Amino acid sequence: MSRLEEERKPFHIKILDRIRASKLLKIIVLLAPASIFLAIFFFSPFIIALMYSFNMFKQVVYTYVFVPRISLEYYIRLLDFPGIFVTMQRSFYYAIVTVILTLLLSYPAAYYIGFKLDPKYKSTAVLLFIIPFWVNFLLRTYSMKFVLHDEGLVNTLLMTLGLIKEPIRFLGTDLAVIIVMAYDYMFLMFLPLYGVLEKLDKELLEAAATLGASPYKTFLKVTLPLSSPGIIAGSLLVFIPAVGEFIIPMLVGGVNTTTLGTLIYSFFITVRGEAGWGIGSAAGLIYIIFIMVLSYLYIKLVGAEVQFG
Amino acid sequence: MIKYSVELENITKRFGQVVAVNNVSLRIKENEFFSLLGPSGCGKTTTLRIIAGLEKPDTGVVKLHGQDVTYIPTHKRNIGMVFQHLALFPHMDVYENIAFGLRMRGFSDNDISRRVKRMLEVVRLPGFERRKINQLSGGQQQRVALARALVMEPEVLLLDEPLGALDLKIRQEMMVELKRIQREVGTTFVYVTHDQNEAMVMSDRIAVMNEGVIQQVDSPDTIYMRPKNIFVASFIGEQINFIEGVYKGNQEFEAKGGMVLRVSDNPDAINKKSVIAIRPERIMIGDKAPPRGMNSVEGRVEMMVFKGSSIEYRISANISDEIIVFVPNISPTMKMYKIGEKVYLTWDPEAGIVLPFESKPAEPRKIG
Amino acid sequence: MSKSDVILKIYTILLLGIIYVPIGVLIVFSFNNSRNRAVFTGFTLENYYRLLADERVWSSFYNSIWVAIVVTIASVFFAILLSYAVTRYDFKGKDILDMLLLIPIIIPEIVEALTLLLFFIIIGIPLSPWTIIIGHIAFDISFAYLVIKARMAGYDPQYEEAARTLGADELKTFFRVTLPILLPGIIAASLIAFVESYDDFIKSYFTRPGGFSTLPVHIWSMASRRGVTVDLNALATIVVIIAIFFAYIRIKMERWM
Numbered sequence: 001m002s003r004l005e006e007e008r009k010p011f012h013i014k015i016l017d018r019i020r021a022s023k024l025l026k027i028i029v030l031l032a033p034a035s036i037f038l039a040i041f042f043f044s045p046f047i048i049a050l051m052y053s054f055n056m057f058k059q060v061v062y063t064y065v066f067v068p069r070i071s072l073e074y075y076i077r078l079l080d081f082p083g084i085f086v087t088m089q090r091s092f093y094y095a096i097v098t099v100i101l102t103l104l105l106s107y108p109a110a111y112y113i114g115f116k117l118d119p120k121y122k123s124t125a126v127l128l129f130i131i132p133f134w135v136n137f138l139l140r141t142y143s144m145k146f147v148l149h150d151e152g153l154v155n156t157l158l159m160t161l162g163l164i165k166e167p168i169r170f171l172g173t174d175l176a177v178i179i180v181m182a183y184d185y186m187f188l189m190f191l192p193l194y195g196v197l198e199k200l201d202k203e204l205l206e207a208a209a210t211l212g213a214s215p216y217k218t219f220l221k222v223t224l225p226l227s228s229p230g231i232i233a234g235s236l237l238v239f240i241p242a243v244g245e246f247i248i249p250m251l252v253g254g255v256n257t258t259t260l261g262t263l264i265y266s267f268f269i270t271v272r273g274e275a276g277w278g279i280g281s282a283a284g285l286i287y288i289i290f291i292m293v294l295s296y297l298y299i300k301l302v303g304a305e306v307q308f309g
Numbered sequence: 310m311i312k313y314s315v316e317l318e319n320i321t322k323r324f325g326q327v328v329a330v331n332n333v334s335l336r337i338k339e340n341e342f343f344s345l346l347g348p349s350g351c352g353k354t355t356t357l358r359i360i361a362g363l364e365k366p367d368t369g370v371v372k373l374h375g376q377d378v379t380y381i382p383t384h385k386r387n388i389g390m391v392f393q394h395l396a397l398f399p400h401m402d403v404y405e406n407i408a409f410g411l412r413m414r415g416f417s418d419n420d421i422s423r424r425v426k427r428m429l430e431v432v433r434l435p436g437f438e439r440r441k442i443n444q445l446s447g448g449q450q451q452r453v454a455l456a457r458a459l460v461m462e463p464e465v466l467l468l469d470e471p472l473g474a475l476d477l478k479i480r481q482e483m484m485v486e487l488k489r490i491q492r493e494v495g496t497t498f499v500y501v502t503h504d505q506n507e508a509m510v511m512s513d514r515i516a517v518m519n520e521g522v523i524q525q526v527d528s529p530d531t532i533y534m535r536p537k538n539i540f541v542a543s544f545i546g547e548q549i550n551f552i553e554g555v556y557k558g559n560q561e562f563e564a565k566g567g568m569v570l571r572v573s574d575n576p577d578a579i580n581k582k583s584v585i586a587i588r589p590e591r592i593m594i595g596d597k598a599p600p601r602g603m604n605s606v607e608g609r610v611e612m613m614v615f616k617g618s619s620i621e622y623r624i625s626a627n628i629s630d631e632i633i634v635f636v637p638n639i640s641p642t643m644k645m646y647k648i649g650e651k652v653y654l655t656w657d658p659e660a661g662i663v664l665p666f667e668s669k670p671a672e673p674r675k676i677g
Numbered sequence: 678m679s680k681s682d683v684i685l686k687i688y689t690i691l692l693l694g695i696i697y698v699p700i701g702v703l704i705v706f707s708f709n710n711s712r713n714r715a716v717f718t719g720f721t722l723e724n725y726y727r728l729l730a731d732e733r734v735w736s737s738f739y740n741s742i743w744v745a746i747v748v749t750i751a752s753v754f755f756a757i758l759l760s761y762a763v764t765r766y767d768f769k770g771k772d773i774l775d776m777l778l779l780i781p782i783i784i785p786e787i788v789e790a791l792t793l794l795l796f797f798i799i800i801g802i803p804l805s806p807w808t809i810i811i812g813h814i815a816f817d818i819s820f821a822y823l824v825i826k827a828r829m830a831g832y833d834p835q836y837e838e839a840a841r842t843l844g845a846d847e848l849k850t851f852f853r854v855t856l857p858i859l860l861p862g863i864i865a866a867s868l869i870a871f872v873e874s875y876d877d878f879i880k881s882y883f884t885r886p887g888g889f890s891t892l893p894v895h896i897w898s899m900a901s902r903r904g905v906t907v908d909l910n911a912l913a914t915i916v917v918i919i920a921i922f923f924a925y926i927r928i929k930m931e932r933w934m
Contacts (some may be wrong), residue, residue: 031758034822041814042780042816045796048795064799135921136876138897265791281791284791
């Protein structure tokens, strides 16, 4: 085809050729559907919630209208809410204890599977570790409720062995919430730990030994520091959902186990109405900002490589 | 009148600031085995991709069989292409890979099966129809890629360093095969490679490229023996000696230190700073001064390496710190010179090619 | 093997055993013929008969499935387009896009669900199964994107160029070459997207219309009653078996990929 023929092409064909030839247009066509969807149904709800938390919507009969005002009313009411600080404190306490517990429980196993175990059994062992966590979260939690019940397996076992006379009351206590959180979230700690320990170079430990370090010293000075990216990643992966957890406190906790999560839940669902949603939004946004800051610090600290199971 | 399969006229292609192809014009004859040879990043692959239509030139015209195809998309050009990583479709077997082009052009099932069968015979893989791609060896994959590209009987077959991933033995075998297949199907082959050995063995003509510019287009022997500039001289062949000086005309070259050497004529270099390029195998070595009429230089052996089929000497002389000489190993009783020994180097005036001191020599080259 | 290694080994085996205990107990007691939670008094299938006769279980199961299918198709479609753009083209803001697409995974689901609920209320969209579907797609895009992008990054664009030189236009190239080669990645992403939606409780719970429940929502309504009920055990057993089935397919997929 000569350039003359190119000139004589019909107009609409030229437009199509232009789209075909333009990289930018192709990119836009590819990105648009998901971007528009997420902008409307993921990101704009946060903006709506943000506006709502600043009292920028007013209910008129059954509809909501935008009012150009900014008020901190809901934030103040959130801070005035009776027991709010105890609840926050409790949420952090649960989350931190859960992080420590999952770390202590899964590190030895991750170390053994990732570092000591014959490579041909590694993937099977990891699989065995993860399979229970593929079971629905609610059911996993419920199964723990079943086990921790006054007449559940744990108490029955302890009483049969004669270690206790009266059943221990787990359900409704902090202990139950923490045990169940540790159980539910352990795999989130295990996977990144296994990830770093599996890649650990055996020669480094041998080098430490030739330099006169005892196995204990080697672990402390070589293994542990080298696995710190996994520890940080795992801690973050456990901490973020744990600090806002509401299902576990509601299923195995009681009146004294309200957390940030159950609080947000009850503002939205139990209190409802303008005030409930407003205060709930305020609490939710504070929670999100807190998590964003944590994630940002993590990326700064360790790099953007987040490991997923 | 000579018919041309591919004609490039003043092709230029930029990627951002980089000029990948700089005003390239080429004419590739029908049924020719034509190679584009050059170091990586010299623009040879871009040139090939422009012929294929996978890249659009910024300026210039591409013609296939005399027809301007500059604005025709790849899938409407009648070409075949063998890719660097072969790009055999992993989800199809051998038969379906070869049949792909025929299916795209709506051939009947009977036609397809007949042509695929014939093509498999041409590449000597009969009976391989239902093999999976990952069950084939490197050489066999190569043959399938060739069959897939040739089954449409394209006007021109483009090959982008297809042998790079193979080990030496299979590569040598495939070179012979490629040449045989080219003769059998009678198609124009345009072959891109950085390996001069491949280009030398197979090509009718070679275009040596560097930094987006064509340096020389000639037959392999001419390129080797009559390089047009310092780049080509140093890029082609195992080694070459350069002796700096000024060409005085009348086949006389004044080297550093005032010594006059007899060389072959190059009118372009008269009274310019120049070099003489001499291949190491064209220099003879002896312990007595040769008769007059030959170029003769006195030197001292600095290094000697026994390489089996030849002996390599490195000689220091007043015209150059290091002159490399290859002496063929012709007899068990031949004299071998020791380090420090005084020797005389001689060569025929025709062996010294005068080149103007313009282009840079090639970077240290990869061997093999 | 040193002494400390033996201790580590025993610990690991114990831990691997213990994490199966709660689910194992749940399953065993689903066959118990009394409501006793600690002692197995006898084998029965009665819990299962009762469960399978329950209309609400069937309807919520059915809802979970069709919701998950719609969610999977939509989010995988979005993810394919996104991954294609990101792996094939260079453009400004690509890194930011990558980060933004991680947010739906990082953000705690309860906040995500409640802001979405608020959004529907403010905008005036009545809750329906479709509001659940929208909520699920919003996080499933990210999961599907991560998997498909990884697959596409390992995909050689030369396949497409080869198809073009063999006479295929853009459309034929996409359907005959690109799509089939990327199929294993797409299937894996679909599986993950499906399970994430099918298993989701929080978003379904908050954005569902009254009277509509998915399987996890139904489980919640049973599990959140005071005390424990063995009724749930039978359902749990079935759900666990389905989960193990999915896990099995997932492992098979990984081997195949």
